[in-house]
Every structure is written in C-alpha cells, then in structure tokens.
Amino acid sequence: MDITVNILLTIATAATPLLIAAIGELVVERSGVLNLGVEGMMIMGAVGGFGAGYLTGSPWIGLLAAIIVGALFSLLFAVMTLSLATNQVATGLSLTLLGLGLSGMIGTSFVGQPGVRLPNLDIPGISSIPVVGKLIFGQDPVFYISIALTAAVMWFLFRTRTGLTLRSIGDSHTSAHALGIKVIRYRYLAVIFGGACAGLAGGHLSLVYTPQWVENMSAGRGWIALALVVFASWRPWRVLAGAYIFGAVWIGQLHAQAFGIPVPSQFLSSLPYLATIVVLVLISRNKRLTMMNTPASLGQPFVPDR
Amino acid sequence: MRIELVKRPQRSALFSMLSPFIAFALTIIAGAIMFALLGVNPLNAFEIYFVEPISQVWQLHELAIKAAPLILIAVGLSVCYKANIWNIGAEGQFIFGAIFGSILPVLFPQFEGPLVIPLMLLLGMVGGALYASIPALLKTRFSTNEILTSLMLVYVAQLFLDWLVRGPWRDPQGHGFPQTIQFGDSAVLPELMPDAGRANWGFVFALVAAVAIWLMMSRMLKGFEVRVLGSSPRAGRFAGFGFNRMVFFTFLLSGALAGLAGISEVSGAIGQLQPVISPGYGFTAIIVAFLGRLNPLGIVAAGLVLALTYLGGEAVQSALGISDKVARVFQGMLLFFVLGCDTLIHYRIRLIGMALMKPNGAKLEAAPKLEEAR
Numbered sequence: 001m002d003i004t005v006n007i008l009l010t011i012a013t014a015a016t017p018l019l020i021a022a023i024g025e026l027v028v029e030r031s032g033v034l035n036l037g038v039e040g041m042m043i044m045g046a047v048g049g050f051g052a053g054y055l056t057g058s059p060w061i062g063l064l065a066a067i068i069v070g071a072l073f074s075l076l077f078a079v080m081t082l083s084l085a086t087n088q089v090a091t092g093l094s095l096t097l098l099g100l101g102l103s104g105m106i107g108t109s110f111v112g113q114p115g116v117r118l119p120n121l122d123i124p125g126i127s128s129i130p131v132v133g134k135l136i137f138g139q140d141p142v143f144y145i146s147i148a149l150t151a152a153v154m155w156f157l158f159r160t161r162t163g164l165t166l167r168s169i170g171d172s173h174t175s176a177h178a179l180g181i182k183v184i185r186y187r188y189l190a191v192i193f194g195g196a197c198a199g200l201a202g203g204h205l206s207l208v209y210t211p212q213w214v215e216n217m218s219a220g221r222g223w224i225a226l227a228l229v230v231f232a233s234w235r236p237w238r239v240l241a242g243a244y245i246f247g248a249v250w251i252g253q254l255h256a257q258a259f260g261i262p263v264p265s266q267f268l269s270s271l272p273y274l275a276t277i278v279v280l281v282l283i284s285r286n287k288r289l290t291m292m293n294t295p296a297s298l299g300q301p302f303v304p305d306r
Numbered sequence: 307m308r309i310e311l312v313k314r315p316q317r318s319a320l321f322s323m324l325s326p327f328i329a330f331a332l333t334i335i336a337g338a339i340m341f342a343l344l345g346v347n348p349l350n351a352f353e354i355y356f357v358e359p360i361s362q363v364w365q366l367h368e369l370a371i372k373a374a375p376l377i378l379i380a381v382g383l384s385v386c387y388k389a390n391i392w393n394i395g396a397e398g399q400f401i402f403g404a405i406f407g408s409i410l411p412v413l414f415p416q417f418e419g420p421l422v423i424p425l426m427l428l429l430g431m432v433g434g435a436l437y438a439s440i441p442a443l444l445k446t447r448f449s450t451n452e453i454l455t456s457l458m459l460v461y462v463a464q465l466f467l468d469w470l471v472r473g474p475w476r477d478p479q480g481h482g483f484p485q486t487i488q489f490g491d492s493a494v495l496p497e498l499m500p501d502a503g504r505a506n507w508g509f510v511f512a513l514v515a516a517v518a519i520w521l522m523m524s525r526m527l528k529g530f531e532v533r534v535l536g537s538s539p540r541a542g543r544f545a546g547f548g549f550n551r552m553v554f555f556t557f558l559l560s561g562a563l564a565g566l567a568g569i570s571e572v573s574g575a576i577g578q579l580q581p582v583i584s585p586g587y588g589f590t591a592i593i594v595a596f597l598g599r600l601n602p603l604g605i606v607a608a609g610l611v612l613a614l615t616y617l618g619g620e621a622v623q624s625a626l627g628i629s630d631k632v633a634r635v636f637q638g639m640l641l642f643f644v645l646g647c648d649t650l651i652h653y654r655i656r657l658i659g660m661a662l663m664k665p666n667g668a669k670l671e672a673a674p675k676l677e678e679a680r
C-alpha cells in the first residue's frame with residue numbers, strides 16, 4: 001500500500017511542472033500566439049528560483065523569483081513577436097536557445113550547491129491519515145497551485161467575458177480588432193501569464209522535484225508541455241489528464257530502471273519522448289477534431305491596421 | 307512609449323543588406339553590457355573573444371573545423387525554412403549520420419582502402435536522411451506537427467548514441483571508457499593542409515554544398531518551387547507543386563546534409579564515436595541559417611561568425627574564467643537581434659511618445675501615411 005502511495009506521489013510531482021507549463025502555454029495559444037520558448041522560460045525559472053532560494057535561504061522567495069524571471073523572460077518574446085511582428089516560430093526557438101545558454105552561464109556557480117526545498121503541506125493530524133492524508137493533504141504547495149490554476153483557467157476561458165474575448169482573438173485577430181478589442185494588449189498579458197507559469201514550473205523543478213541546480217535540468221519538459229497542449233486540443237482538463245499520463249510514463253521508466261528490467265536504461269529514458277511522438281500522431285490523425293479546436297489565427301503575426 | 311509598425315510599400319533592399327550587420331552591432335553592445343556586469347573590462351574581453359582566437363593560421367583551421375558542420379546543416383535548414391517547413395531536429399540527424407557513417411570503421415575495421423571514406427560519407431547522408439524522414443512521414447501521413455516530432459527525436463538520438471558507445475560498440479580495449487575504437491587511417495577524413503593546421507575536407511564539403519544549394523535556389527525550378535510553396539501554399543497548389551513532396555524533399559535534403567556534417571565531424575575532427583559528439587551544432591545552425599538570411603552564401607559568412615563564438619567562448623573560459631556558456635548567450639542574442647532587425651525590411655518603425663498619444667493627434671497623423679503606403 002505504501003509503495004502505491006509513494007508511486008502516486010512521485011507521479012504527481014513529475015506531472016506538476018508539465019501541467020503548469022502546459023496550462024500557461026494553453027492560454028497563450030488560445031490568444032493566437034505560439035510561443036516555442038517554453039523550455040527556455042522554464043529553465044530560466046529553474047535557475048532563477050534556485051539562485052534566489054539559495055541566496056536568501058527561503059524557498060518561497062525562490063518560487064516567487066522563478067515566476068518573475070519566467071514572466072520577464074517571456075516579455076522579450078512578447079516585444080519581439082507582438083510589437084515587432086517577428087516570426088513566432090523562430091523567435092520562440094531563439095528564446096529557448098538563449099534561455100538554455102543564459103541559465104547555464106548564470107548557474108555555473110550554483111552547480112553542486114545544496115538547494116532549499118519547499119516543505120510539503122503538513123496539517124497536524126490530517127496529513128498523517130494513511131493514504132488519503134498523504135495524497136490529498138501532504139503534497140508540496142506547488143501541486144495545489146497547479147490544480148487551482150487549472151480550475152481557474154477553465155473558469156476564466158469558458159465562464160468569463162474576458163476569457164471569451166481572449167478566445168475570439170485567437171480565432172480571428174482581424175475581427176477582434178475590428179470590434180475594437182485591444183488585440184496586442186490581450187496577447188501581451190497572455191504571453192506574460194504563460195511565461196510566469198513556465199517560470200513557476202521551472203521553480204518547481206529546482207525547488208521541489210530535485211532541489212539543486214543541474215544544467216539543462218528541464219530535459220525537454222518544456223517541449224513536452226507544448227505537445228501536451230496539442231494533445232489536449234486546447235482544453236484545460238485534458239491538459240490535466242495528459243500531464244498525469246506523461247508523469248506516469250516518466251516515473252514508470254525511472255522505476256523500471258531501478259528494478260533492473262533487462263532493457264538498456266537509455267531506451268527507457270527515451271520513452272517519454274517517444275510517447276510524445278506517438279500521442280501527437282494519434283491526436284493529429286483525427287483531422288476534424290484538430291481543425292475544430294485549433295485557434296484559427298495561431299502563429300500568425302498581427303499588425304493592427306490603423 | 308509605444309511602437310507602431312507602418313508597412314513599407316516594398317521590402318527595403320537597404321535593410322535586407324544591413325540587418326545582419328545591425329544585429330551584430332547590437333549583439334556586441336549587449337555583450338559589452340554583459341561582460342561589464344560580470345566584472346570584466348569589455349574591451350579586453352572582446353579582444354580575447356573575437357580577435358585572439360583567429361590571430362594565427364592554425365587557429366583559422368580550428369575556425370574552419372567548427373564552421374564546417376554549421377554551414378552544412380544550415381544550408382539544408384535554409385531550404386526547409388524557405389518552404390515554411392520547420393525541421394528543428396538537425397541535431398538528431400547529425401547524430402544518426404555519424405552513427406551510420408561509423409558502421410564501416412567500427413564494425414569492419416579490417417576493410418581498408420580509398421573506398422572507405424566515400425562509402426562512410428554516403429552512409430552518413432543516408433543515416434541523416436532516414437532519420438529526417440520520420441517527421442516528414444508523420445507530417446505528410448498524419449499531419450503531425452513537425453516541430454515537436456523532429457525535436458523529440460533529438461533526445462532519442464542522443465540516448466541511442468549513448469547506448470551504442472557504452473554498450474555494443476564500446477571499444478573492448480578502451481579501459482571501460484564509453485567510446486568506440488579509434489578509426490583506422492583510411493577511415494579518417496584527410497586534412498587539407500596538414501602542415502598548417504587541422505582543417506579537413508569537411509570545410510570543402512560545406513562550401514560545395516552552399517554553392518550547390520545557392521544554384522538550386524536561384525537558378526533551378528526546384529528552388530522556385532520551394533519559394534512559392536513557402537510564401538504562398540495556395541499559389542503553389544495552383545501551379546501544381548505538391549506540398550507533401552516538398553515536405554519530403556526538404557526534410558531528406560536537410561537530413562542528408564546534417565548527416566554528412568555528422569560523419570565528417572566524427573571522421574575528421576574526433577576520430578571515434580563518443581557519448582557526446584556535438585556542442586549543439588544542430589541548434590546553432592538554426593541561428594546560422596537566420597543570420598545568413600536563409601541565403602546559402604550569407605550562411606557561409608554567418609557560419610564563420612558563429613564558429614568564432616564557439617572559439618571565443620573557449621578562449622574567455624581559459625583566460626578570464628567565465629563559463630563557456632557565454633558562447634550560447636552570444637548565439638541566442640544574435641538570433642534575437644537578427645529577427646528583430648528583419649522587421650525593418652518590411653516595416654517602418656515609429657516610436658510614439660506618450661505625449662503624442664492624445665487620441666486625436668495620433669490618429670490623424672497616421673491616417674494619411676497609410677494612404678500613401680497603399
């Protein structure tokens with residue numbers, strides 16, 4: 001029983017950064033912007049979070065710093081693609097490349113330093129209840145944030161007027177502009193929200209998942225988060241499901257390696273990446289579903305006609 | 307303050323020429339700020355970074371060694387990007403080219419002679435092209451996003467190479483080091499001028515590829531097809547150009563060139579397979595392609611510049627104790643500024659101060675301008 005609970009807990013920990021980053025990117029893509037810089041923003045959040053936590057000794061300040069760093073880094077992308085109308089694919093890629101380089105440079109002095117870890121929730125008496133206590137009341141704080149965030153985004157996108165406006169911009173920025181909606185302003189806010197989420201996801205990696213700094217520690221999770229958004233056909237609750245499936249694959253291969261299954265560890269390590277490809281193929285085979293849900297002006301630059 | 311873009315009636319020839327240079331100048335300025343923040347005298351750092359690594363002949367050879375894979379990969383990618391097809395997995399195709407090409411020297415070391423090198427190069431191209439055909443197949447058959455699939459395959463390729471050199475292909479006499487046997491003499495790509503430096507035939511391949519792709523893009527129907535499908539898929543369909551065929555063509559071409567770069571690197575510069583054979587050439591080549599404005603001849607120049615950022619990174623690491631990741635930062639900044647400056651080709655940028663944003667003033671001023679532009 002204990003083993004099952006522990007495995008479930010580690011799956012949740014592995015799924016949380018994927019979920020947060022993907023939820024952020026979902027909002028960005030719903031507004032019609034494709035930001036391929038998730039990996040870069042995530043790793044910047046990881047190094048910023050670790051650095052602030054390490055220097056101040058407070059994991060909470062670290063987490064806050066991760067969010068701010070992610071948001072600021074995404075602002076770079078926003079200025080380029082929204083104000084200067086650059087190609088979103090190329091700009092997103094360059095954000096990732098810059099982030100990987102910059103984080104490596106900033107993090108040189110952090111390598112091998114002991115980090116600080118966000119403590120798990122601990123409600124006296126309740127968190128120690130077997131099974132339920134640990135699973136529901138004893139996880140790290142970011143886990144609860146991720147669930148709340150998913151619910152909040154669902155409510156925002158489909159139950160508020162602002163959310164409706166955001167989705168309409170993603171479907172046709174020209175019509176939205178003609179109606180007098182401030183397309184660029186909405187998109188700025190969406191991109192910054194996505195950056196803050198990616199930063200938070202990175203902070204989770206370096207303050208909860210493995211509380212230390214390792215270069216390239218995001219290990220492609222930003223890209224998997226991007227794939228998750230496609231997999232979820234731009235719906236928050238499916239992102240939640242997808243993130244947990246991927247978390248399970250990620251943890252499953254680690255456990256398989258630990259149990260010494262007679263398959264080379266490298267093959268097991270490549271499973272999350274292969275699973276991403278398989279899932280993308282399965283989802284994109286259904287053209288009608290994809291066409292129906294893809295924000296129609298996704299990835300197209302918009303220059304307001306004045 | 308607010309930025310406003312005003313569309314130019316035509317693309318500006320002046321800025322298409324100037325934009326890489328402006329971008330480079332901006333990178334230098336940003337780099338100076340970065341060095342100053344790191345507590346290093348920027349002038350001193352720039353001398354170590356950009357001048358010292360190319361002040362002697364043998365160092366120019368090192369530059370050519372680093373530039374060769376960048377140029378080879380980037381000219382292939384430029385064709386993809388011109389066609390609006392996004393292969394960003396060149397790093398994986400590079401690795402598979404290296405693995406396929408190494409089949410001969412690793413598994414059949416007794417096979418020697420002048421045929422070995424050409425066969426290795428051919429196998430390398432086949433390996434890269436085969437690996438690139440996976441995302442192409444998935445895109446054409448299932449319309450799966452090629453950006454994500456080609457990138458995921460990079461991680462898979464890295465892990466596969468890691469397994470090979472630690473497992474079945476490991477040198478039994480290698481004292482347990484994760485590497486294959488040293489390639490035999492006839493499997494090593496010859497150096498161009500052995501007396502002067504280490505540069506090998508890989509650089510020649512890069513130049514030949516650049517000229518060949520330039521000819522194709524500017525003088526042949528295929529190049530026209532690429533450009534039409536890239537700028538307007540609908541027009542391309544009316545002209546009878548097949549989009550799916552184009553996806554395969556660009557992926558196989560760029561994959562083959564990345565594979566050639568991979569086997570050239572392993573056979574020329576390294577001499578065996580190791581767990582890591584590339585300092586991110588496949589990704590840096592994306593920057594090279596854009597800095598070269600997707601023009602094969604521009605890419606040759608851009609490849610040399612980016613190769614210098616690698617050498618400079620190593621130089622500042624040993625001389626000033628700054629992480630060689632500084633090279634990555636320079637490369638990333640360069641790409642950012644290039645993309646930003648490219649906006650100047652199609653748009654005029656107007657900065658509107660807060661004072662001018664009074665509702666009537668700004669609108670009235672902008673309206674006649676737009677009429678003019680049309």
